[in-house]
Amino acid sequence: MIDVANVTRNFGDFCAVDDLSFSIPKGEIVGLLGPNGAGKTTTMRMITGYLEPGRGSVRIGDINVQAEPGKVKNMIGYLPEMAPFYGDMMVYDFLRYAAAMHGINSLERIRTVARMCALEEVMHKNVENLSRGYKQRVGLAFALIHDPDVLVLDEPTSGLDPNQIIEVRRLIKEIGRTKTVIISTHILPEVETLCNRVMIVSHGRLVADSPTAELTARFGSSVTIRVQVSGCSAAELEEGLRSLEGVKDVHPAGDAETGLSAVLLSSEGQEDLRPVISRTVAQRGWQLYELSQQKNSLEDVFRGLTLESAEEGGAA
């Protein structure tokens, strides 16, 4: 549904988005993750046609956004960052205006959207007098008013209180069942609860792109144990540990010290595997040099991937 191909965008000397490519099939909720200034907003602005890519192209369905912007705009619902709207308009007038711009005159649609976004109480207030959370919901209503196939939401839950966050997430999830949604955020739990797929960008490049389940399974609440021994090959060690109960996966760690074999082992379940591992190693007659456990969270993945710049790529 969304195809981004080799898109690059510079602002003066600063390269905001650097040769970014991805494609999102219909019906997926994708989280675009990255630290501030990573190029999330710029990417979204290029998808919606607000900014022109310096190089590369963006397609929505079969339509090129640059070539036929008019056709695409009816298909996209866009919630810009900070939800900038005309402050001097009443919510109701603003939604009517937005609907009219899409060629919709049905008041019923406005009522439906207002109900979806829980805006009924503020319909006759000026947008500038609304709290941050309500403004954000006006933004959602604005993005949904024409029932678009593609939703582009730039930090949809920023500024909301915890109850509203849950409410908005529920709403997005519901919408996402039938539509293609791309949301940007730097709140990681949001991605875990909302998205089928995560893309992490850093310095304008894609550093990770995988299904959320895979990412959390691999790095999520599980722990990684690092074992280093002498007296056997890495393959033997791998073999020996794999059979233990509670071990999900074992794979060789590339950075073993000379003369030693090292593996990384991921566990499942709550049980601490370290005593079992040390016992096994001793039984086999190997010497244990290292046995350390790291808790891996999505935060670690995120930090690791975004700090060590783009080069490491494909770590997920």
Next chain:
Amino acid sequence: MKTVLTIARREASSFFQSPMAYIVIALFLLINAIFFFPTFFIFDRAELRGFFQLLPLFFSFFLPAVTMRMLSEEFKSGTIETLITLPAGAEKIIAGKYLAALGILGGLLAPTLLYLLLIAPAGDIDPGPVFGGYLGAFFLGAAYTAVGLFASSRTGNQIVAFVTALSVCLVLTFMDSFMVFLPPFLVGVLEYFSAGYHFETIARGILDSRAFVYFISLSLVFLIGAVRGVEARR
């Protein structure tokens, strides 16, 4: 076309719903009256010539003032992002805003018809110059509005937009006043580029097609510039 009207309606209602609109209109009436009526009582003739003579000058201040925020405000507050991502290209945005600006121009000019009531006791009003004057005023205003919109499309700062548009309008207004200093062969050329000169032609009741062509092309040039200004933001 419908999007253009939607944009125009939003823009115009945003102007006319604020008290500022009525302050500006009242001020425009007042200042014109202050300058017009003293000379009117000297000549005591039932005509609006004094009013139309000063109009290019006052338009140079008032029209940039009402158009300065039309785009720079959008840039500054970020609402341009929502506007562009709605199904409206830069052309439609400018067309809509220009239409609204012409409505505001009408809102400035219409109340001055009251002056007709005030000068009526001085004698019979000759409808020709009055009609010509208002026609000229509309075309002059349309051109200055385009200048204002253009200036607004180039900056996120309303004051900068205002001063830029004011300077351009003043130059267009007074270009023909400086021609005494110029060699004769330049006079004709510059005269053609002077808005003040063409306005006077129409205001005198001479419906010269060159004057209309001038105002329409002036408006178009600045409107195209404004479209480019919006596009340059991307």
